[in-house]
Amino acid sequence: MQSLFRDSCGRSALVLHSTPLQSAIAGASVHMGTTERGEQNPLLASPSHDEDERQEEKEDDPVQLGLLSRTLSESKELWRVAGPSIFSRVALYSITVVTQAFAGHLGDIDLAAISIATTVIISISFGFLLGMASALETLCGQAYGAKQYRMLGIYLQRSWIVLFACSILLLPLFVFATPILKLIGQSSAVAEQTGVVAIWLIPFHLCFPFQFTLQRFLQSQLKTAVIVWVSGGSLALHMLISWLFVYKLRVGLVGTALTIDFSCITMFGWESMIALGFLAATGVRVANELGAGNAKGAKFALLVSLFSSLVVGILFCTIVIAFNKKLAMIFSSSVAIINMVNELAVLLAFTILFNSIQPVLSGAAVGSGWQALAAVVNIGSYYLIGVPLGVLFGWFLSFGITGTWAGMISGTVVQTLILALIAVKCEWEEEARKAKTRVRNEAGLIGDI
Template sequence: MEGDPKQKLLITKESSSEEELTLVKRVWEESKLMWVVAAPGIFTRFSTFGINVITQAFVGHIGSRELAAFALVYTVLVRFVNGILLGMATALSTLCGQAFGAKEYGMMGVYLQRSWIVLFLTAFILLPLFIFTRPIFILLGQDESIAEVAGTISLWSIPIMFAFIVSFTCQTFLQSQSKNVIIAFLAAFSIIFHVCLSWLLVIKLNLGLPSAIVATSLAYWIPNIGQLIFVTCGWCHETWKGFSFLAFRELWPVVKLSLSAGAMLCLELWYNTILVLLTGNMKNAEVEIDALSICLNINGWEMMISLGFMAAASVRVANELGKGSAKAAKFSIVVTVLTSLTIGFLLFLFFLFFRERLAYIFTSNKEVADAVGDLSPLLSISILLNSVQPVLSGVAIGAGWQSIVAYVNIGCYYVVGIPVGIVLGKVIDLQVKGIWIGMLFGTFVQTLVLTIITYKTNWDEQVNIARNRVNRWSKMGNSDQETKINTPDD
């Protein structure tokens, strides 16, 4: 005899309610794990990016030409180098994140040291770009007087390039094990120090352009020293076992993963660089570069939020793949993307409303502020797209897809975005707006492709790939250690 239909309906409602509660609880638990990485990561990136913005504000009070030169150096040269080094450092995020999830803690310190070796060698190869900045910019068609000032700025900025290496790798190492609160404290101290020192050197003592760059360099290195002390002096005793000669072994796999990671991320960061370079060849270049650099700095502020979520996505995906949980990895992706998109939409509305009023934070020039207001709708759309795309890149980093995404970036950015931008900007004569529209179209296509790839991925297979990677690399380290232990003394 069948049960009462009303009773069945009540049972169905109760089970549905329990599922909803379970989902809410899962979202809450995943959100907590995500924000443990994302919140300090966002704050740290705000502080780090704020160093450049503060420097730009002080340089802007020195002169318009100096501001344009600073924009060129930091939006073109430093972004170019930053893209390579940050991209190569994301290989460490894949390795450390998956190793931590798999509880192979001992290899994480070795991965960190291998990454230092690879990145410092790369930095020395990139050094001539800072030495020959002036002729490079002139060759690229930039104004000669602006290129002259840019050459001075780039020479004073060499220590900043090496600061990036320590910063990127230590932050990645600590984020992989959710120990990044210390990074946020150091970043907060650094930005306060930078404001005070910049005011003293540039405004009070009037020491000019080099003093502004020196203050910037010190602001980058102070938190690096603190992070190195934290990593090497006992606060990471499980994952840091001291300096080891193992770091010099099996470097080639690290180089290959670093190169594919570098190609993936630098292709994204260079995208905006090309936008600035194309603007430099247009009419009224100084105003256009100043306005665009302000828009890109505002966009960069929002990008720091997205990069915090990118770090969270890469850590959560890598940790869960290392643990062997495909479902948890997929769930973390959904929660992180939706959270970032919600924040991005609110900021989209905010920047669409304030328009040129925000420009007066960076400049007192009305012509530049009006140009910023004219670009504000494109800025708002860029902010909305950037709330999703970096998070999907973080998923790729966590899973180790850097080489696949590099090909996607080439197609979407350089085959689609830039040609469309050049046609709109130069052929149809929409100037900088046309170039930016084309670039945004490329970003939209790239976001769409990454969404499809993420949705179609067999995550159970990704668990097996991560497990094989961790096992293979940990065996390399263990076999080397055993060889060292078992070798008899002379």
């Protein structure tokens, strides 16, 4: 991948032109301080850089445009990132759904093993590495907005080194899956089979550092078409291979219907991929605007993303409430399971609604570089409020799965309110100044090496 930009001396500026050694040295030597070199654009020759910046800020200032036109313009930019991001996340999630669906035709133990391996072991790896990769949404997004294109490749190579090292540290989770599951009380048969599956999922796990970082690297530059093609091709190939193994190679018999948990989690999971797509899009748009020094544009990008995601969330709430029985039939023909899904439809709808707002606010935090603050809010809301209330309602007050789910929603509500308060209180002008200074300092330091 090469950038078409050249510097003022005519040298080629490659997006990935730095060596990993240079990247690692640069990462270790980062310090504060603005250099004269950091104040210049190293890639695009511009005789009057400050004047161009003022003109761009004026053109991008939402106040200079009408409400309708600027909303449509921002929506176009938002969906340019959100659309491919939603598709790629749906495709990735669907790979595990397809795997579990085909596993249902192999037997109960096989289904349980695949489910535990994908929803527990892989989810831990997924969440940990995805959270670390979110730093690229801040760094690459702000670098692209500040037109420091050379820094994109530097950040990408650093992330490869750090995330791959972390993925190696997570390997014991896969290698020792069987004893870990037995230790926490899982049956021996399921634990043994899950351990076998976990070993074969190691290559999948080792792909995450490169997949997650490359996606954010491309999203920050609005080069999202390749993400769509790769995600769609991977899903189609996975479905074909699964079909060949189950039906043509005769590795199992037709299984039983999937359980109620899988039904509800899958419907919620597919919708969540859309909300998470808005998270990525919001992070990119806010980071781009802050990197360009456009505080008003960053705030407006957040508002448009929040409105768009909320509209989609309301649409899915309506679909779930209106067609919950038919949706349940996709996964099971059991009358008991269909009726139970119907009872949980209202809770599922509320979950979808709040999870259409919360990821957008988290995306704003990522784009602004508030990952540490957002992590404290997320962990506190989940483990200090959601989980205790879920245990209280579900077990001690005997409300069962309804009470447990209601308790978890309470945590999500608190999380959403706190993130919203942080966004409202944010000094966007100050954040824009910090973002621009950070990128220029980094660019100056790399240029000195």
